Amino acid sequence: MLKKYFTLYKPFLLFLAKFFLVYSILTLVYQKFLESFENNKVDVVTLMVAQNTEKVLQFFDADVIIDKETSEPYIRLFYNQVYIARIIEGCNAINVIILFIAFVVSFSGRFKQTLFFIISGSLIIYVLNVFRIAVLCVLLYFFPEQNPTIHGVLFPLFIYGVVFILWVIWVRKFSLYAKNTVET
16 A cells, blocks of 8 residues: 555655755755854855845945954945945855755756756846845835835745746756656
8 A cells, every 4th residue: 555655656755855855965065164164254155145236236336335244244235324234144045046956956857957957047046136135225225114024025035936937947848747748
């Protein structure tokens, strides 16, 4: 009886096993990466996100400055000489990219296609995350009372919405699952 259920749900169980394996490995690697930085030091990815956000805002002639806080693990962002935001490790979208990669690998396709989609999708998530932070800072400057809605609801919905769209594209166009459903 157990074998019957395993056979019946084998694709789903393989998806779950691949997903949790890839997610766990990438999360452990990322945690080791973060542990390599001394206490109260900002990791290089978060610093790069802050610097890119600053460049995006400066491109639009915004008065923006980032300040790497020496005593805390975050970067302060000033917009029009007003302290608007702290950019912390959680703002760098690496955890979102790990989730994205785990899902794509779980619905794997051909190796080159999978690798290309992971790289291009991760780049899309990174770039959109930088623009998300830039827009968030501008909105928080003009609408500080809306911080819980803007930061806590609207912008997570945006980034996870983009990831969801990328997943749908992957499953419907490139994964082995898409190839199998077209053939049947």
